[in-house]
Amino acid sequence: MPESLDLKFMSECLNLARKAEGKTLPNPMVGSVLVKNNKIISRGYHKKSGSPHAEAEAINNAGRNAKGAILYVNLEPCSSYGKTPPCVDAIIRSGIKKVVVAVKDPNPKHNGRGLKILSRHGIEVKCGVMKEQACELNKVFLKNVTEKMPYVTLKVACSLDGRLADFGGESKWITDHDARMFSHSRIRSNTDAILVGINTVLKDDPLLSVRYGRLKTSNPIKVVLDSSLKVSLNSGILKGPGRTIIVSSEKCSNRAKAKTLANKGVKIIALPSKSGFFNIKDLLKILYSQGIYRLLVEGGGSVISSFIDAKAADYIYIFTANMILGGDYLVYNGRGFRLSKPVKVINREVKIFKNSVLISGDLSYV
Amino acid sequence: MPESLDLKFMSECLNLARKAEGKTLPNPMVGSVLVKNNKIISRGYHKKSGSPHAEAEAINNAGRNAKGAILYVNLEPCSSYGKTPPCVDAIIRSGIKKVVVAVKDPNPKHNGRGLKILSRHGIEVKCGVMKEQACELNKVFLKNVTEKMPYVTLKVACSLDGRLADFGGESKWITDHDARMFSHSRIRSNTDAILVGINTVLKDDPLLSVRYGRLKTSNPIKVVLDSSLKVSLNSGILKGPGRTIIVSSEKCSNRAKAKTLANKGVKIIALPSKSGFFNIKDLLKILYSQGIYRLLVEGGGSVISSFIDAKAADYIYIFTANMILGGDYLVYNGRGFRLSKPVKVINREVKIFKNSVLISGDLSYV
Numbered sequence: 099m100p101e102s103l104d105l106k107f108m109s110e111c112l113n114l115a116r117k118a119e120g121k122t123l124p125n126p127m128v129g130s131v132l133v134k135n136n137k138i139i140s141r142g143y144h145k146k147s148g149s150p151h152a153e154a155e156a157i158n159n160a161g162r163n164a165k166g167a168i169l170y171v172n173l174e175p176c177s178s179y180g181k182t183p184p185c186v187d188a189i190i191r192s193g194i195k196k197v198v199v200a201v202k203d204p205n206p207k208h209n210g211r212g213l214k215i216l217s218r219h220g221i222e223v224k225c226g227v228m229k230e231q232a233c234e235l236n237k238v239f240l241k242n243v244t245e246k247m248p249y250v251t252l253k254v255a256c257s258l259d260g261r262l263a264d265f266g267g268e269s270k271w272i273t274d275h276d277a278r279m280f281s282h283s284r285i286r287s288n289t290d291a292i293l294v295g296i297n298t299v300l301k302d303d304p305l306l307s308v309r310y311g312r313l314k315t316s317n318p319i320k321v322v323l324d325s326s327l328k329v330s331l332n333s334g335i336l337k338g339p340g341r342t343i344i345v346s347s348e349k350c351s352n353r354a355k356a357k358t359l360a361n362k363g364v365k366i367i368a369l370p371s372k373s374g375f376f377n378i379k380d381l382l383k384i385l386y387s388q389g390i391y392r393l394l395v396e397g398g399g400s401v402i403s404s405f406i407d408a409k410a411a412d413y414i415y416i417f418t419a420n421m422i423l424g425g426d427y428l429v430y431n432g433r434g435f436r437l438s439k440p441v442k443v444i445n446r447e448v449k450i451f452k453n454s455v456l457i458s459g460d461l462s463y464v
Numbered sequence: 465m466p467e468s469l470d471l472k473f474m475s476e477c478l479n480l481a482r483k484a485e486g487k488t489l490p491n492p493m494v495g496s497v498l499v500k501n502n503k504i505i506s507r508g509y510h511k512k513s514g515s516p517h518a519e520a521e522a523i524n525n526a527g528r529n530a531k532g533a534i535l536y537v538n539l540e541p542c543s544s545y546g547k548t549p550p551c552v553d554a555i556i557r558s559g560i561k562k563v564v565v566a567v568k569d570p571n572p573k574h575n576g577r578g579l580k581i582l583s584r585h586g587i588e589v590k591c592g593v594m595k596e597q598a599c600e601l602n603k604v605f606l607k608n609v610t611e612k613m614p615y616v617t618l619k620v621a622c623s624l625d626g627r628l629a630d631f632g633g634e635s636k637w638i639t640d641h642d643a644r645m646f647s648h649s650r651i652r653s654n655t656d657a658i659l660v661g662i663n664t665v666l667k668d669d670p671l672l673s674v675r676y677g678r679l680k681t682s683n684p685i686k687v688v689l690d691s692s693l694k695v696s697l698n699s700g701i702l703k704g705p706g707r708t709i710i711v712s713s714e715k716c717s718n719r720a721k722a723k724t725l726a727n728k729g730v731k732i733i734a735l736p737s738k739s740g741f742f743n744i745k746d747l748l749k750i751l752y753s754q755g756i757y758r759l760l761v762e763g764g765g766s767v768i769s770s771f772i773d774a775k776a777a778d779y780i781y782i783f784t785a786n787m788i789l790g791g792d793y794l795v796y797n798g799r800g801f802r803l804s805k806p807v808k809v810i811n812r813e814v815k816i817f818k819n820s821v822l823i824s825g826d827l828s829y830v
Binding site: 420 | 622623624627630631633636638752773780784786787790791794795797801802803804807808810816823824827
């Protein structure tokens with residue numbers, strides 16, 4: 099099979115996979131095609147957790163015709179029973195002669211096992227076609243499985259001189275309406291939870307809801323870091339759609355408030371803290387155990403900085419508004435980095451709004 | 465004359481004027497066309513100070529054919545003797561029947577006078593066609609004439625979090641080579657002088673020369689704000705092409721150093737100062753009197769901030785590099801602005817480099 103055809107068929111798998119974007123978690127997005135005589139004879143993709151896997155669907159769609167075909171799939175076929183039977187069994191049974199895969203199963207328990215079983219059954223195996231694009235597509239799943247933590251995105255709106263608010267703390271609004279629309283419909287609508295610090299709640303009283311655009315799943319969970327339970331019972335985050343989680347310090351003695359909040363349906367998670375700060379990676383593991391696969395961190399500066407300093411943020415969106423503000427509300431006020439080892443924003447994208455520029459990309463730490 | 469034709473002919477004037485970009489100061493860029501039967505019959509533009517004015521050239525090129533024509537010019541014709549005789553006389557003599565102008569002469573002594581004289585001689589006069597574009601073209605000249613100060617451009621390169629250097633003061637290099645090429649060939653090459661503070665000289669030892677691209681005139685003058693004459697006699701700014709001006713405090717007692725510097729060809733300007741800071745508008749008037757019509761301010765943060773706080777900067781270029789740095793070297797550390805009254809960057813332009821984004825525009829103060 100010439101390389102160009104491998105690319106063509108794997109691209110089709112990625113396109114099929116992407117059809118279920120935001121709907122498959124905690125499962126990955128997977129697409130699969132069966133090829134005979136250089137032509138696609140059937141297609142399949144994983145629609146949501148519990149639905150058939152992509153390969154199983156493609157094989158099923160081909161019926162007896164699968165015999166002698168080449169199967170393309172962007173993730174190594176599973177070799178164990180989950181909610182559905184193992185795909186390697188279906189592949190072997192179908193008489194498929196070759197399997198082309200983009201990336202191996204990231205789960206260390208399964209990594210490469212499915213391919214080995216196929217090989218042992220005389221099926222030709224090729225791995226690594228469009229690996230980079232396939233990793234990018236499933237970056238959330240890959241982080242989830244390998245680190246047992248949510249994929250973390252930071253979102254900030256600041257002035258050209260890196261301020262989140264003016265010297266008086268006012269931040270409504272640094273960016274324009276178009277930028278906020280984008281923020282709701284493209285960023286907030288693609289996360290399982292939105293996290294802010296208690297100072298942001300006290301200062302801005304945000305709703306942390308998705309008010310523009312269409313939600314792919316339910317409204318994100320609202321997570322507030324509030325070590326000493328300062329949150330007001332009338333806060334916007336306690337109203338409206340979406341569950342609320344408040345992370346407080348183990349040392350917090352305000353049991354009555356914790357109880358009142360719990361009665362209002364708020365989940366209180368008590369964690370060890372140091373001068374009001376939590377260990378970010380421990381926090382992320384707890385949030386992951388709560389079914390939060392994608393976490394959006396919106397601020398303020400101290401919270402953003404603690405995620406950067408912990409090297410725990412994967413992606414950043416910075417809306418830079420056409421203004422200079424000054425003052426103490428810095429977008430990053432952490433311990434700082436040497437110019438020879440900065441936190442880099444790679445695979446950067448730029449989007450131009452009327453009154454701001456959005457710079458976004460993967461965060462890369464040395 | 466339909467409005468669309470007025471726009472067409474005035475656009476041609478602006479295009480002609482722009483041919484001498486960077487070469488006319490302290491004069492404006494001016495272009496002129498003569499029109500008969502809706503067709504351009506002659507053209508002219510001002511090539512440099514001392515050369516004929518645009519109108520004079522267009523009339524001269526038309527010869528006797530100027531009679532009965534309409535003259536378009538982007539600036540009100542002069543009515544007094546300068547290095548060349550007044551253009552209004554030439555217009556009256558030529559038998560031109562109508563004059564269309566974009567903007568009046570900004571000099572309060574001449575403002576509207578030329579048009580009045582033409583009117584008094586029975587010549588039809590129209591003013592204001594493409595006024596905005598004509599003002600933009602001659603923004604340097606307009607500021608020079610009305611405020612007797614140079615047009616001031618700020619240029620900074622910073623991280624996404626608004627830092628000019630890392631916490632250790634290292635700033636080489638925040639931006640990439642392409643951005644620095646642009647900076648030399650498009651920004652430094654279009655100024656009469658480059659100004660920095662003494663801390664930048666001591667820390668970075670810059671040459672402040674134009675090393676990429678072609679100079680339109682001579683190498684810019686190097687201006688250093690150095691209230692107590694801390695500059696080293698081996699500094700890069702004392703070498704290479706271009707004159708050096710050092711602005712020191714009147715109170716500075718180091719006469720010997722001042723003399724040594726003067727012997728090396730440095731011009732020392734002594735000004736009143738307050739805690740090492742100068743009154744920026746007084747400084748600008750002095751620099752203007754030295755023939756500096758365009759001033760580029762390159763930093764560091766305190767110098768940039770003092771120009772912003774004095775509302776004395778007209779334009780800004782911010783190169784925002786794809787990194788987060790932290791630390792104390794803020795791009796703006798001045799007194800700050802309310803979000804309701806920020807320093808706005810208007811008519812913003814965005815240019816995307818590999819490792820940075822250049823945001824530039826006019827600074828607008830409330």
